Structures are given as structure tokens and as C-alpha cells.
Amino acid sequence: MNKKYIVILAGLLILLSGCSVNHRTKADLYPLMYSQRPLTILILPPENYSTAPEAKEYFLSTLSETSSQTGYYILPLEVTTSFLKSEGLYDSEIISDSVLPQFKEYFGADAVLITKITEWDKGYLGISGNVSVALEFYLKSTTTSEVLWNSQSRVEIDTSSDSDNFLGQLIETAIQTATTDYVPIAKMASTNAYETMPVGKYHLRFDMDQEDDMDELLKKSNKKY
Amino acid sequence: MKKFIILLILGVALLTGCVNSQYYWGNYSYTLYKYKKTQTEDNLEKHKLCIEKVIRKSEAKEKKVPPGIYCEYGYYLIMEGDAVQGLEYFDKEVNTYPESETFINTLKTQLELEKEQSDE
Numbered sequence: 001m002n003k004k005y006i007v008i009l010a011g012l013l014i015l016l017s018g019c020s021v022n023h024r025t026k027a028d029l030y031p032l033m034y035s036q037r038p039l040t041i042l043i044l045p046p047e048n049y050s051t052a053p054e055a056k057e058y059f060l061s062t063l064s065e066t067s068s069q070t071g072y073y074i075l076p077l078e079v080t081t082s083f084l085k086s087e088g089l090y091d092s093e094i095i096s097d098s099v100l101p102q103f104k105e106y107f108g109a110d111a112v113l114i115t116k117i118t119e120w121d122k123g124y125l126g127i128s129g130n131v132s133v134a135l136e137f138y139l140k141s142t143t144t145s146e147v148l149w150n151s152q153s154r155v156e157i158d159t160s161s162d163s164d165n166f167l168g169q170l171i172e173t174a175i176q177t178a179t180t181d182y183v184p185i186a187k188m189a190s191t192n193a194y195e196t197m198p199v200g201k202y203h204l205r206f207d208m209d210q211e212d213d214m215d216e217l218l219k220k221s222n223k224k225y
Numbered sequence: 226m227k228k229f230i231i232l233l234i235l236g237v238a239l240l241t242g243c244v245n246s247q248y249y250w251g252n253y254s255y256t257l258y259k260y261k262k263t264q265t266e267d268n269l270e271k272h273k274l275c276i277e278k279v280i281r282k283s284e285a286k287e288k289k290v291p292p293g294i295y296c297e298y299g300y301y302l303i304m305e306g307d308a309v310q311g312l313e314y315f316d317k318e319v320n321t322y323p324e325s326e327t328f329i330n331t332l333k334t335q336l337e338l339e340k341e342q343s344d345e
Contacts, residue, residue: 040324054262061257065250068291073324076293078257079300080328083335108327183258202289203247 026198026217027210032148033198034210036141040073042109044092045081050120059117059135059186066190067113071203075107097145104142111148114138119154120182132156133182133189139197153193155185195220248291249283251275273301292322296329303336 027034043063048056064077084090092114103109119134134154138147196217199205256272276298283290299314315333318325 057261058258061261062254064257064291064293065254068248068250068293071247073322074292075325075328076296076300076318078297079293079332082300083332086335106327106331108324183254187254202292 023216024214025210026196026212026214029196029214030149030198032141032146033139036110036144036146036148038072038110038139038141038148039201040075040108040110041067041113041139042075042080042103042107042111042142043067043077043113043115044095045084045090046115046117047093048117048120050117052120055117055120055182058182059115059120059133062183062186063115063190066187066194069191069203070194070197070200071206072200073202075109080107097140100140100142100145109142111139111141114140122182130156130158131182131185133185135189135193137190137193149197151193151196153189155189155192157185192220247288249279249286249288250291251279251282253279253291269301273298276301290317290321292325293318295321296325296332300332 046056046059046063060077060081064074067074067077081090084092089095100112103112114137116136116138117134118136119132122131132155135152137149137151137153139149140147196214198209252275253272256268256275260268260272276294279294280290280298283294295314295318299311299318301311302308302314303311312333315329319329
């Protein structure tokens with residue numbers, strides 16, 4: 001039993017340490033993140049291209065938590081969103097690059113995060129079906145309007161009761177018992193999307209991730225459950 | 226078999242992005258989601274209680290209160306008419322995260338304007 005345990009642990013360690021060589025790094029793909037060094041991020045209201053009109057508000061409710069883990073100062077999302085609403089900027093699709101410097105002036109934001117919900121679907125609860133969320137993230141500089149970083153993520157969970165997908169069953173149970181619906185899936189999707197983002201000042205690995213292997217990270221951020 | 230399943234869960238947890246305990250968020254996303262789903266005073270109250278817990282626990286664990294939390298709490302207080310205490314929380318946000326100062330100042334100006342308009 002002890003031996004088995006060690007073998008499994010060794011396997012996990014190898015997976016975690018990422019064993020491939022000569023791959024693209026974070027600094028190769030997102031050089032502007034390291035040269036411009038944004039610190040403060042304003043998250044704009046999500047653009048919703050899914051078939052679920054409620055997705056925008058629901059997705060927003062999970063974003064503060066997941067975004068804070070990137071180590072940037074994320075402006076108070078609930079408050080900035082109601083502020084933007086009152087200024088008629090809730091439909092962020094209409095925000096053009098020419099407005100971006102104002103986010104620097106009035107919000108102190110070095111960059112804005114544009115999020116797009118491209119999929120937000122679920123099968124009927126209790127009956128076999130899939131729950132899926134797909135997102136696109138773009139981080140744009142408020143001074144140069146350049147895209148500093150972008151990422152995509154799609155999480156699909158097979159909740160069919162005859163499925164032997166362990167995680168799927170776990171989440172199905174969570175959904176049925178806790179009325180939390182999309183919270184765990186939306187969180188998972190944005191956490192995955194953030195995998196590739198160079199981390200900010202408040203993160204323990206700040207300035208230590210330039211050499212991180214992007215191919216490994218991309219594989220991680222697009223896994224299917 | 227049981228041990229194997231536990232290991233598997235641990236493995237999945239590790240792989241899904243090394244659980245980062247930089248901040249304590251408690252049930253924040255859940256209570257906010259519930260409030261967005263059904264906008265009742267009761268659900269807002271529950272969300273506020275959750276924020277209070279986030280502040281209490283973070284302070285007790287000597288962790289930084291997550292970005293935006295003090296400001297959001299202060300905002301709710303101001304909306305309820307408690308401007309004095311609300312502004313104190315705005316200051317706490319600025320003290321914890323000096324980067325927030327520009328926005329907090331904009332916000333103060335906007336809230337003041339709204340107040341003047343409703344006074345008229």
C-alpha cells in the first residue's frame with residue numbers, strides 16, 4: 001500500500017512540475033505585461049454572446065473572487081459596475097478605445113479587462129445533460145489601447161447520471177443540493193482562463209513567472225471534465 | 226479504494242490550479258449570486274453578513290482583506306444612509322490598497338452629487 005501511495009505521489013509531482021523543455025514562455029507570449037506592468041485593473045461589465053440573458057449578472061458575481069487571485073488590484077467590481085451602469089456604460093460592447101484613457105483618469109485603472117461569455121448552457125437538472133461555460137478574456141491598456149494579455153476557457157461538465165465521470169457527479173450533486181447552479185463552473189472557467197496570465201504585485205510569484213511554460217499552461221486551461 | 230479516491234480528489238484539486246489561499250473570500254460569490262438571482266432585502270442582508278465575516282476572518286488570520294471588499298461594504302452602508310461609517314470603510318480600502326484612491330475620490334464626488342440632487 002505504501003509503495004502504491006509513493007508511485008501515485010511521484011506521478012502527481014511530475015505532472016505538477018511540468019516536464020517538457022524548450023517551450024514558449026509567458027514572457028514570449030505576453031511581453032507587454034512585463035514591460036508595461038499594469039497594477040490596477042478595472043473589469044468592465046461582461047459582453048454576453050450566450051443564449052442566456054441572465055449569464056452576465058451571474059458571471060459577474062463570481063469574478064471578484066477569481067480575479068483577485070491574479071495578484072492585481074481589482075477595482076471594487078460591484079461598485080464599479082453600478083457606477084458604470086449609472087453612466088450608461090453597462091453595455092460595454094459600445095465602449096470604444098477612445099474612452100479608455102478616462103478609466104485611467106477617473107478610476108486609476110492601468111488596464112481594463114474585457115470579458116465575453118460565449119456559452120452558458122445547461123441540460124435539465126436531474127436529467128442527463130451537460131453544463132457548459134465558455135469565456136474569452138482580453139486585458140487592454142488604458143494608455144496605449146494595446147491588448148496586453150488574452151485567454152479563452154471552456155468548461156463542460158457531463159452531469160448525466162450514468163456517467164462515470166467522477167468530477168461530473170460531484171458537481172451534479174453540488175448543483176442539486178445547493179442551488180448554487182453556475183457558481184462552481186463559472187469559477188472554474190475563469191480560474192482556467194487566468195492560468196496563463198502573468199501574476200501581479202500582490203501575488204507571491206510576482207516577477208518570477210516569466211519563464212513559465214505556456215504550452216503546459218494552455219493545456220491546463222483547456223481541459224475538459 | 227477509498228484512499229485512492231481521496232488521492233484522486235487531492236490530485237484534481239491540485240491540478241485545477243493550486244488552490245490559492247492568498248485571500249479569504251468565504252461564501253462571497255455564492256451570497257452575491259443568490260442576491261443577483263433574487264434581489265430581496267433578505268438576500269442583500271445575507272451578502273452583507275458574508276462580507277462582515279470575510280473582513281473579520283481575514284483580520285483574524287492576519288491576511289489582507291481582499292481587494293474591493295471594504296469599498297463594497299462602505300458602499301452598501303452609504304446606500305442605506307450611514308454615510309459616516311460608509312466613508313470610514315472607503316478610507317480602509319485606500320489604506321489597504323493605495324491604488325484605489327483615484328476611484329474612491331471619483332466615487333465620493335459622484336455620491337455627493339447624487340445626494341445634492343435628491344436634496345433639491
